[in-house]
Amino acid sequence: MLKDFFLNEVKNAISKAIADNKLGQMGENDSYNLMIEKPKNPDFGDFAVNVSSLARVAKMAPPMIANTIVENISKENYSVSVVGGFINFKIENSLLANAIAEIIEKGENYGKPEGVATEKILLEYVSANPTGPFHIGHGRWAAMGSALANLLKFYGHEVYQEFYINDAGSQIQKLGNSLKIRVKQELGENIDFPTDEIERKNYYPGDYLIPVAKKFLENHKEVKSAQDVDAIDLRVYCDFAKAEMEACQKALLEDFRVHFDRFYSELDLHNSGKVEESYKELMSKSMLYEQDGAMWFKSSEFGDDQDRVIKKADGSNTYLTADIAYHIDKLRRGYDRLINIWGADHHGYVARVKASIEALGYDPNKLEVLLGQLVNLVINGEEVRMGKRKNMVTLDDLIEEVGIDATRYWMEMRNIDMTLDFDIELAKRSTDENPVFYVQYAYARVCSILRNAISEKLNPETGEKSPAPMSESEIDDLIKNFNKNLILKTADTAKSLILKLEEFKSVIVLSAQNRTVYTICRYVQELAAEFHSFYNSNRVICDDKDLMKSRLALMVAIKTTLKNALDILAVSAPERM
RNA sequence: GCGCUUGUAGCCCAGUUGGAUAGAGCGUUUGGCUACGAACCAAAAGGUCGGGGGUUCGAAUCCCUCCAAGCGCACCA
Numbered sequence: 001m002l003k004d005f006f007l008n009e010v011k012n013a014i015s016k017a018i019a020d021n022k023l024g025q026m027g028e029n030d031s032y033n034l035m036i037e038k039p040k041n042p043d044f045g046d047f048a049v050n051v052s053s054l055a056r057v058a059k060m061a062p063p064m065i066a067n068t069i070v071e072n073i074s075k076e077n078y079s080v081s082v083v084g085g086f087i088n089f090k091i092e093n094s095l096l097a098n099a100i101a102e103i104i105e106k107g108e109n110y111g112k113p114e115g116v117a118t119e120k121i122l123l124e125y126v127s128a129n130p131t132g133p134f135h136i137g138h139g140r141w142a143a144m145g146s147a148l149a150n151l152l153k154f155y156g157h158e159v160y161q162e163f164y165i166n167d168a169g170s171q172i173q174k175l176g177n178s179l180k181i182r183v184k185q186e187l188g189e190n191i192d193f194p195t196d197e198i199e200r201k202n203y204y205p206g207d208y209l210i211p212v213a214k215k216f217l218e219n220h221k222e223v224k225s226a227q228d229v230d231a232i233d234l235r236v237y238c239d240f241a242k243a244e245m246e247a248c249q250k251a252l253l254e255d256f257r258v259h260f261d262r263f264y265s266e267l268d269l270h271n272s273g274k275v276e277e278s279y280k281e282l283m284s285k286s287m288l289y290e291q292d293g294a295m296w297f298k299s300s301e302f303g304d305d306q307d308r309v310i311k312k313a314d315g316s317n318t319y320l321t322a323d324i325a326y327h328i329d330k331l332r333r334g335y336d337r338l339i340n341i342w343g344a345d346h347h348g349y350v351a352r353v354k355a356s357i358e359a360l361g362y363d364p365n366k367l368e369v370l371l372g373q374l375v376n377l378v379i380n381g382e383e384v385r386m387g388k389r390k391n392m393v394t395l396d397d398l399i400e401e402v403g404i405d406a407t408r409y410w411m412e413m414r415n416i417d418m419t420l421d422f423d424i425e426l427a428k429r430s431t432d433e434n435p436v437f438y439v440q441y442a443y444a445r446v447c448s449i450l451r452n453a454i455s456e457k458l459n460p461e462t463g464e465k466s467p468a469p470m471s472e473s474e475i476d477d478l479i480k481n482f483n484k485n486l487i488l489k490t491a492d493t494a495k496s497l498i499l500k501l502e503e504f505k506s507v508i509v510l511s512a513q514n515r516t517v518y519t520i521c522r523y524v525q526e527l528a529a530e531f532h533s534f535y536n537s538n539r540v541i542c543d544d545k546d547l548m549k550s551r552l553a554l555m556v557a558i559k560t561t562l563k564n565a566l567d568i569l570a571v572s573a574p575e576r577m
Numbered sequence: 578g579c580g581c582u583u584g585u586a587g588c589c590c591a592g593u594u595g596g597a598u599a600g601a602g603c604g605u606u607u608g609g610c611u612a613c614g615a616a617c618c619a620a621a622a623g624g625u626c627g628g629g630g631g632u633u634c635g636a637a638u639c640c641c642u643c644c645a646a647g648c649g650c651a652c653c654a
Contacts, residue, residue, distance in 0.1 A: 033594070040597065050596055055634080062634095086597065129654070169654045266654095294652050305580075305650090312652040319654050344648050347581050373582065374648070414590080417582055419647060421589085426603095430616060433589095433603055441616050452613050469613095510593065522591070525602080529618095536609090536618040577616075 001505045002047065002099070003036050006078075006089050010034060010049045013072035022068050024058035032057060038499075045081065045088030046499060052085035093491035097484040099502040103557040104482045111154065111508045111564050118156040122330050123149050125341035126253070127164040130245040131175045133208055134252060134395040137343065137375045140420060142395075143411035143570075144372065145341050146258040147517045150568045155512035160335070161260045163253075164326060167242055168266040169319065175245070176238030178204040180229060182213035183237075189226050212244045252396060256404060257570040266322050269329070275317060278325040278360065279310065287359045297324075302355035302364075323349070324356040331362050338367045339515070341416075347371050370515055372416045378423040402427040405571045409436040412569055413521040435525050440574055442528035443566070446559045447575040449540050450475070453552055469541050469548065478549055479556060489550040493538055497530040497554070501561050517569070524565045531558050 011034070017023045032054050039048045051069060052062040060068075062085025070080050070087060078091045103110045125145030128138055145161070152159045181203070184191050193205040216223075216237075223229060246263070253260065269275055282288050288295050293313035297320075300307050310321045330338050342349070350371070354364040377384040377393055384393075399407050406427045413435065414420050430437045453470045478486075491498065504523065511519040540551040566573045 035593085035596075037593085037596095040600085044597080048597085052596060052635085084597070131654095166654060171654055292652080296652095309652045314652080316652090318652065344582065346649085348649055350581090371581075376647095418590080419583075423589095426589095431603095432616075434616090435602075437616060438602090441614080445614060445617085449613050457613095514593085518591090519593095522601085529601085532617055533619085535613085536615095539613065541613045577614085 001509075002091070002095065002499075002502055003506050006047050006049060007034060007036050009073055010051070010069060010087065013069045014054075016072040017068050020072075023054070023065065024060040026054065026058040030057045039086075039088060042496075044083060044086070045090040046495075047089045047091070049087045049089075050085055051087060055085070093488050094484075096491045096495060096498045096502075097487040099498055100487045100553060100557050101482055101484050103501060103560050104479055104553065107560055108564060108567075110560055111504045113155060113505065113509050116156060116509070118158065119336035120158045120160075120334065121152060121337045121339060122160050122162060122333070122335040123152070123339045123341075124162045124164055124330075126258075127166065128249065129166045129171050130242050130249065131171050132204055132206055132245060134249060136377060136393055136395055136398050136422060139256070139395040139398060139407060140375050140411045141341050141343070141372060142253060142256055142258045143408045144416065144517050146256075147408075147412050147520070147569050148339075148341075148515060150570060151508070151512050151517060151520065154564075154568055155508060157512075160262070162330075163260045163263045165246065165263055165265045165267075166319075167246075168270055168322060172238045172242060173234065174202055175204060175241045176234045176236075177202065179209050179212060179216065179237045179241040180234070182209045183216055183223070184226050184229050186210075186213045186217055187223075187225060187229070191226075209241065212241055215244065216240055252399075256395070256399065257408070264326070266326070269322055269325055270317075274329055275322050275325040278328050278356075279317070279321060281360060282310070282324075282356070285359065285361075297352075297356065297359070299352045299355035299359075302358045304351040304355045308352050320349075320352060320356075323353060324360075327353055327357060327367065328360055328362070331357070331366065336366065340367070340369045342369055342371055344371050344373050344417075368515070370416055373419040375411075375420045375422055378421050378426075380425070381423075383421065398422075398424070405440070406434065406436045408569065409521065409571050412517045412571075415516065415518050435521070436571065437577075439524050439528045439562070439566070440572070440577060442531050443559065443562050443573045444575060444577045445535065446531065446555050446562070449555050450552065450559065453541055453548070470552070474549075475552065478553055482553065486546065486550045486553060489547050490538075490554055494534055494551075494554055497534045497558075500527050500530045501557055504561050504565065520565055520568055524562065524569070527558070527562060527565070 014023065014032075015028065018026055018028050034049055034051070034053070036047055036049050039045055051065050054060075054065050055062050058065055063082060066082040066085055066087050070082055073080060077095050078089050081088045081090070106112075123145060125141045126134075126138055128134060134142070149159050149161050178193070181191055181193060193203045194200050219240075220232075223232070250263070279288075282297060287298050287301075288310065289298065290296070294309045295311035296307045297310045298307055308320055309318055310324075311317055327338065350369045353369075354367055357367060358364040395407075401424060402410075410422060410427045411420070426433055427436075432438070454468050454472050454475060456468045457466045458464075487498075504527075507519060507523045511517070538551065540548065540555060542548050542551075563573045
């Protein structure tokens with residue numbers, strides 16, 4: 001990366017200067033922090049390193065330090081100037097040509113860092129109850145989680161994606177009871193969900209169970225009356241509804257380009273004995289005590305603000321008990337790192353799960369929880385509060401309304417700790433207000449140019465055909481036997497565009513390390529903007545054949561980079577729109 | 578009351594571990610197609626970085642305090 005390159009040049013120069021005893025009181029063991037950035041004013045240069053931070057240690061004025069460093073710098077392929085405490089680098093076109101050569105050579109692998117430490121990561125996200133359709137909030141975790149998985153894989157990590165199914169609690173009974181009512185309704189029975197608000201909380205009154213009830217009756221032809229319905233064990237309804245809901249959820253996730261390697265059932269976890277096992281382990285480590293008939297986990301000894309019940313007075317487990325077992329199980333499966341995406345409404349859970357990990361002798365820092373703020377829906381400029389099942393807009397509805405690409409992009413483009421206002425009207429619009437189309441348009445435009453370069457042109461007035469500016473084999477040759485010198489022809493006008501292409505590598509590294517997806521969105525928009533700007537002032541297909549080749553190579557590089565970035569976001573890169 | 582997150586241009590958001598004149602987009606105003614897709618580009622206007630203290634050569638960024646918004650604070654899942 002060019003950033004790292006210049007940073008290293010400066011670091012080496014500093015070491016040299018220290019060795020020659022020219023950096024005041026600075027010794028080789030003194031630590032320092034250097035920043036490399038893009039100068040706000042392009043006249044200064046292409047990259048800048050601020051050495052002011054050395055002033056305190058060296059006891060020298062920043063400009064003096066900068067000049068001393070510059071004396072020890074090689075200045076090969078670039079020029080240097082000093083302004084105040086800044087060392088400004090102006091790169092020569094050969095470096096730009098190298099950047100394009102790298103993209104063309106690496107293709108779909110362009111942007112993958114080399115020589116970075118990688119881990120075996122288990123990424124858990126969505127993890128919804130199988131009691132109903134996804135709402136738009138789940139959509140945010142699904143889009144973000146899958147994009148993060150793509151990003152981390154691209155970075156080089158080994159990523160395993162998991163969905164924890166909360167299928168063991170009382171909510172499944174609620175689901176079964178609700179289905180029972182729907183089945184009776186299908187049989188013509190005059191019955192409805194309780195109107196009393198408290199009673200009603202024991203049911204899922206959403207109408208999504210109506211088709212499930214129909215299907216249930218198709219599969220159970222023997223059921224003909226309310227008596228028949230009651231004669232069947234509740235368990236049957238629970239299992240049936242659960243299976244249906246899970247199937248719906250899985251289908252939707254696949255459509256939404258979200259792929260889990262495993263759906264981990266909480267029920268299976270209980271049945272495997274692992275929950276009981278970790279309970280006993282906590283017990284044997286004296287991490288539990290009895291109070292008011294319940295068993296408590298001493299989580300406050302590990303940073304939680306209070307102790308937590310782990311076995312209720314009635315002998316049943318709490319949700320936390322299973323969650324502890326689940327996380328221990330993940331660690332035992334041999335992952336270097338566990339990353340969870342949780343809604344901000346679960347933030348209170350982080351401390352207690354980490355406490356349990358530590359109590360059982362594992363490193364709590366292996367668990368990283370990304371807390372995501374919730375999603376508000378905006379319809380006609382009005383914020384619609386989510387939650388409480390009223391006004392619930394399902395993810396299905398949203399996707400149908402605005403499409404997969406736009407839905408994904410809008411879910412991905414915001415920092416996870418910002419509350420997301422999802423404006424349906426805006427996301428649907430294919431105008432300047434919608435960044436998805438802006439980016440996709442850039443891609444389609446690049447593809448269009450590459451198509452035109454090898455198509456014969458029809459003059460609409462004369463009806464005459466003129467031959468294609470380039471042949472397909474010439475384009476192939478351009479890519480396969482790429483000649484760096486070619487790019488020099490266009491380097492001057494395309495400088496900021498090429499630098500933006502080169503930046504992709506740093507964007508990947510930073511985004512992966514910070515676990516941010518929105519930074520990829522920002523990058524892709526910036527790159528699109530650079531391209532559009534270049535497009536408006538430079539013709540790619542032109543009479544000067546070498547210049548045309550040079551710019552076509554640039555187009556290939558843009559196409560490659562945009563595609564690689566969009567693939568991470570799992571947003572489609574259309575060749576035409 | 579306690580905890581987590583947020584507060585930056587009319588709107589929506591960036592701002593890397595403290596560093597050059599606080600930046601994009603939308604909206605507004607003005608300009609640009611008989612040339613590769615105008616779903617585009619160029620330019621201008623627009624700021625007390627929620628308020629107030631502090632730390633230092635330097636703060637949107639770190640510390641304290643106050644204000645406002647969202648979300649939590651279960652022997653529910």
